[in-house]
Amino acid sequence: MKVLKLIFKNALRHKLRTFLTIVGIAIAVIAFGVLRTVVTAWYIGVDSAQADRLITRHSVSFIFPLPYAYMEKISQVEGVEKVTFANWFGGVYIDKNQFFARIAVNADNFFDVYTEFDISPEQLEAFKKERNACVLGEAIADQYNLKIGDVMVLEGDIYPGRWEFVVRGIYNPKTKITDASQMLFHWDYVNERLQQETPGRANDVGWYIVRIDNPDNSGAVSQRIDNLFKNSPAETKTESERAFQQGFIASTSAIITSMNIISFVIIGIILLVLGNTMIMSARERTREYAVLKTLGFSGKHLFGLILGESMLISFAGGGLGLLLTFPIVSTIEQIIPKGMFPVFQIEPVTVILAVSAAIIIGIASSIQPIYKALNTQIVDGFRFVG
Amino acid sequence: MSSIIQVQNVSKSYWRDSLEIPVLNNINIEVNEGEFLALMGPSGSGKTTLLNLISGIDRPTKGKININGVDIASLGESALAKWRASNIGFVFQFYNLIPVLTAYENVELPLLLTKLSKAERKQHVETALSIVGLADRMHHSPKQLSGGQEQRVAIARAIVTDPLILVADEPTGDLDKNSAEEILTLMERLNSEFKKTIIMVTHDPHAAERASRQRHLEKGDLIEELV
Numbered sequence: 187m188k189v190l191k192l193i194f195k196n197a198l199r200h201k202l203r204t205f206l207t208i209v210g211i212a213i214a215v216i217a218f219g220v221l222r223t224v225v226t227a228w229y230i231g232v233d234s235a236q237a238d239r240l241i242t243r244h245s246v247s248f249i250f251p252l253p254y255a256y257m258e259k260i261s262q263v264e265g266v267e268k269v270t271f272a273n274w275f276g277g278v279y280i281d282k283n284q285f286f287a288r289i290a291v292n293a294d295n296f297f298d299v300y301t302e303f304d305i306s307p308e309q310l311e312a313f314k315k316e317r318n319a320c321v322l323g324e325a326i327a328d329q330y331n332l333k334i335g336d337v338m339v340l341e342g343d344i345y346p347g348r349w350e351f352v353v354r355g356i357y358n359p360k361t362k363i364t365d366a367s368q369m370l371f372h373w374d375y376v377n378e379r380l381q382q383e384t385p386g387r388a389n390d391v392g393w394y395i396v397r398i399d400n401p402d403n404s405g406a407v408s409q410r411i412d413n414l415f416k417n418s419p420a421e422t423k424t425e426s427e428r429a430f431q432q433g434f435i436a437s438t439s440a441i442i443t444s445m446n447i448i449s450f451v452i453i454g455i456i457l458l459v460l461g462n463t464m465i466m467s468a469r470e471r472t473r474e475y476a477v478l479k480t481l482g483f484s485g486k487h488l489f490g491l492i493l494g495e496s497m498l499i500s501f502a503g504g505g506l507g508l509l510l511t512f513p514i515v516s517t518i519e520q521i522i523p524k525g526m527f528p529v530f531q532i533e534p535v536t537v538i539l540a541v542s543a544a545i546i547i548g549i550a551s552s553i554q555p556i557y558k559a560l561n562t563q564i565v566d567g568f569r570f571v572g
Numbered sequence: 573m574s575s576i577i578q579v580q581n582v583s584k585s586y587w588r589d590s591l592e593i594p595v596l597n598n599i600n601i602e603v604n605e606g607e608f609l610a611l612m613g614p615s616g617s618g619k620t621t622l623l624n625l626i627s628g629i630d631r632p633t634k635g636k637i638n639i640n641g642v643d644i645a646s647l648g649e650s651a652l653a654k655w656r657a658s659n660i661g662f663v664f665q666f667y668n669l670i671p672v673l674t675a676y677e678n679v680e681l682p683l684l685l686t687k688l689s690k691a692e693r694k695q696h697v698e699t700a701l702s703i704v705g706l707a708d709r710m711h712h713s714p715k716q717l718s719g720g721q722e723q724r725v726a727i728a729r730a731i732v733t734d735p736l737i738l739v740a741d742e743p744t745g746d747l748d749k750n751s752a753e754e755i756l757t758l759m760e761r762l763n764s765e766f767k768k769t770i771i772m773v774t775h776d777p778h779a780a781e782r783a784s785r786q787r788h789l790e791k792g793d794l795i796e797e798l799v
Contacts, residue, residue, distance in 0.1 A: 189684065195672035477668045480629050481682045481729075482657025484650055564629040568664075 189487065193494035196467070204499060207463045211503025211547075212510065214456040215540055219511035220518065221449040222536040227527040228435060228442055234363045235428035237401035238267075239299065242394040242411055243430070245421040251390030252420050254377075257292075259414055260394055265407040267399045270299045273373055273392035277340035277349065279330075286326050287365070288340065289392075290373040293319075299397050302360045309334070309355035317375045319354035323366035327356045338369070345376060347383070363529055396424070453543050456503070460551040464496050468555030475559045476567025488559045496552035497545075504544030508537065576736065576769055577603035577626060582635030584621055595621045597792045599635070608763040608770045610783035617789040619773045620741055626771060627660045627739045628652050640736055657685050661730030661768075663740035667722040669714040675701065675725045676710040682733045700728040703766075704758060720751025727758060731768070738762065740772040744779050756782045 197204055242260060244250035251273070261269045273290040293314050297303055305313075305321060313319045322332060332338065332353050340349040351371050359366040373391065380388040398407050408424035415422045425433075435442065468475075475488055512532060519530040562570075584596040596618045603609050611619040624630035625637055628644045637644050639659065647655055669678045679700055683693045701707045704724040714722050723743060730738055740759065744752035760782055762768045772783060780786050788795050 191677075192670075192673070199672050473668065474670055477664075477670070478681075479653065480627075480656065480662050482653050482685050484653050565624055 208503040212507035215507025239427040240396040241430035271391040276344040303357040305357040320351040320371035321355035325366040472570040497548035500548030576605040578638040610780035613789035661735040665742035665745040700732040
């Protein structure tokens with residue numbers, strides 16, 4: 187018979203109470219894991235940003251377009267290696283609930299700048315050759331069961347009308363944090379139609395993506411680009427891709443902050459649940475601790491017994507919760523539209539946080555019972571009536 | 573016979589806020605090796621307090637307690653715990669077995685603090701349980717045992733380390749007459765056959781008669797000596 191066995195037996199002394207505590211911790215860990223996954227999914231754009239890419243947009247707001255003519259000027263700025271552009275198209279595919287990014291791009295060099303989008307040379311060539319061709323992210327192709335040669339019809343909203351595209355390529359993400367849920371097509375195709383139907387809206391692009399030769403010079407290069415267009419009707423704001431993505435997230439910062447707070451409030455709830463169980467258990471065993479002390483067991487033995495039991499319950503609940511979080515997150519990923527969270531998976535940091543929380547909660551929950559057990563005199567322990 | 577326990581000028585008080593409550597007043601008593609002493613007295617007379625002081629689970633406010641040459645009042649908490657583990661066997665009124673452990677595991681508890689191997693521990697536990705007549709119930713949990721059997725397991729736990737002294741606080745107080753007789757007979761046997769020095773607190777004159785010597789306490793004073 188070892189002390190470890192006594193820890194197990196103590197933990198199972200009130201099976202229902204221990205079971206409910208473990209289930210309570212597991213549910214809280216699942217809620218924590220899902221919330222943290224949403225938060226990390228929100229930040230995935232920031233994480234996937236490349237240090238050697240700058241974004242040049244209208245200085246007032248991202249929604250104001252920039253002239254196509256800027257491309258040539260930006261490409262001549264010192265430190266600029268390559269320039270491409272993109273334009274948010276919007277539109278409706280099937281119905282308004284089908285959300286994913288639909289973007290008109292410079293087909294000639296977009297994939298030269300976004301090298302993390304892996305597309306075969308043959309498919310890329312086919313895409314470049316055909317005006318109404320499009321390239322889909324692997325996730326979108328899978329979700330809608332689209333193959334090369336299929337036709338996709340979008341109902342325009344920002345750009346009204348019926349828009350037909352032929353799938354000529356499917357790109358795969360090179361990393362697990364690369365967005366594989368985009369639909370990319372020729373800006374020229376859109377622009378030509380605008381020239382005919384609404385000439386006032388033609389020859390504008392949404393934003394420029396600038397690849398620079400040295401990430402250390404991003405500040406200087408940004409300054410040079412913005413200086414080029416100072417006092418022009420469309421002044422620019424150039425920033426790193428990371429800062430650009432963070433700007434997007436800032437608009438939803440209240441939601442993310444709330445989620446962050448709630449996820450840590452959940453940790454507090456787990457602490458209270460386990461703390462309550464441990465305090466009750468230790469209180470009921472006051473007399474037994476007095477017996478153990480009488481028999482010669484020291485403070486460190488009682489410390490080990492109580493901490494061990496607390497850690498055992500905490501790890502059982504945390505482990506169960508973490509194990510269940512994976513299939514639950516996977517199910518949520520299947521349910522939500524692909525474009526909403528391009529990457530929705532449990533990050534290692536979430537696992538580390540959950541395990542750390544289990545350790546901290548196990549320790550914190552045992553502090554009061556340990557203090558009480560160590561500081562109760564043997565004679566007082568024998569007099570105790572629970 | 574040589575004196576194994578010397579209690580010299582011992583007083584004990586408890587404090588309730590600023591009010592001092594004296595429990596024992598200048599107690600002097602000696603117990604010889606192999607003696608079976610019964611401490612008697614009404615509730616609140618201080619007999620359990622004196623037992624607690626002799627067994628090292630409480631400390632005197634004044635005076636000296638010398639057990640087999642060791643001034644136990646001068647030992648630190650950790651040293652006192654070790655001293656208790658190897659020198660004193662405890663028997664309580666309410667048995668105080670750990671309910672989630674079997675009889676075997678309860679008896680084995682004090683041995684976990686020793687350097688004995690698993691096989692040696694097993695041998696000691698089986699011997700102790702045989703002495704108390706419960707070798708066939710070693711894998712039963714306390715709730716599967718009667719009160720008398722539980723107390724016999726508690727006695728086995730008390731003797732498994734072969735301690736110098738057995739202290740028993742009202743060991744028959746929670747038992748029916750027959751079970752109480754069995755326990756008293758067992759304690760007599762431990763004293764006569766195994767030469768254990770025993771101090772037993774009781775308020776039952778019939779139980780006290782089984783001891784070789786009786787001392788009475790009243791309102792914290794040791795008042796008379798009867799044999």
